[in-house]
Amino acid sequence: MSDDVQTSPVHTPLLSHGPLLERLLAGEFVCAVSDEAAFKRLQDDALREAFDAYLRPLNRRLATNDDQSVYFLAWRQLDDAAREQLTRQLSDTVHSLLPLLEWLQLVQEALGRDSVPAPGDVLKPGELQARSEDNPSLRERIERVAGDTFFGSQSDQLDAQLKQVFKRLKEHGYLLQPHAERQVYLVTGKVEYLLDIVRFIRDEERLPVLDDADAQETLL
Structure with missing residues (x-):
């Protein structure tokens, strides 16, 4: 079971980003001012896709504003x-x-x-x-x-x-x-x-x- 998690293309990039994911789930907004390092990480397409794949069962998705200057979580479907x-x-x-x-x-x-x-x-x-x-x-x-x-x-x-x-x-x-x-x-x-x-x-x-x-x- 643990080997599957470690080799999964979805979970592998998330292993070192757990704290960031928890902060987003807690309702935090991440921008270049609040956390420049995390903001730069979230600009990576592969990481955003991995986050979205993980969040899909939770009915959440990674979202950003029109200027892409801040990231936060939004609902995927409004049930x-x-x-x-x-x-x-x-x-x-x-x-x-x-x-x-x-x-x-x-x-x-x-x-x-x-x-x-x-x-x-x-x-x-x-x-x-x-x-x-x-x-x-x-x-x-x-x-x-x-x-x-x-x-x-x-x-x-x-x-x-x-x-x-x-x-x-x-x-x-x-x-x-x-x-x-x-x-x-x-x-x-x-x-x-x-x-x-x-x-x-x-x-x-x-x-x-x-x-x-x-x-x-x-x-x-």
Whole structure:
């Protein structure tokens, strides 16, 4: 039995990729920022085919976004069980959608950038705090976003609000903190996945994802 597994063309390349497969099954998103080595491995056609062959009995498949900048697992066929879980996942995503989009636009405006943060961009809470301290409008928006149930800040202090927001973004995989002792974060490819969902809802489902049309055009 063990010899069959070792010589199987499907299982052989997976022997050294078990941890990566487990992370994907746990719902992780892999991009060049979150794990450059794993991202490069997933660009290999043979490995992706092996992953898909292994995942087929689980009704899962390896998926990527249009730009192929982030990999994740998706359902192969939407049976009743898959549809139920996908509905829960979509509900969670939609619940966090508006505060996340508001945050992306807020960062873009506060830092004077031409576009919303993209994978690999560096974000520093201290820089946002410095830009916002003398700007009542930005402070008010940060307080409103940080107080949303998704971020869950209960503080009235700007630094604590930003700390909580960055903590939650890190927990959900939108930001990576390379060094625990430094307040420097990198934007991951999951942000692009989020924006792809927004575009899908807007274009395919014909549902409004933002109340502010101008803000939507800015983001998308």
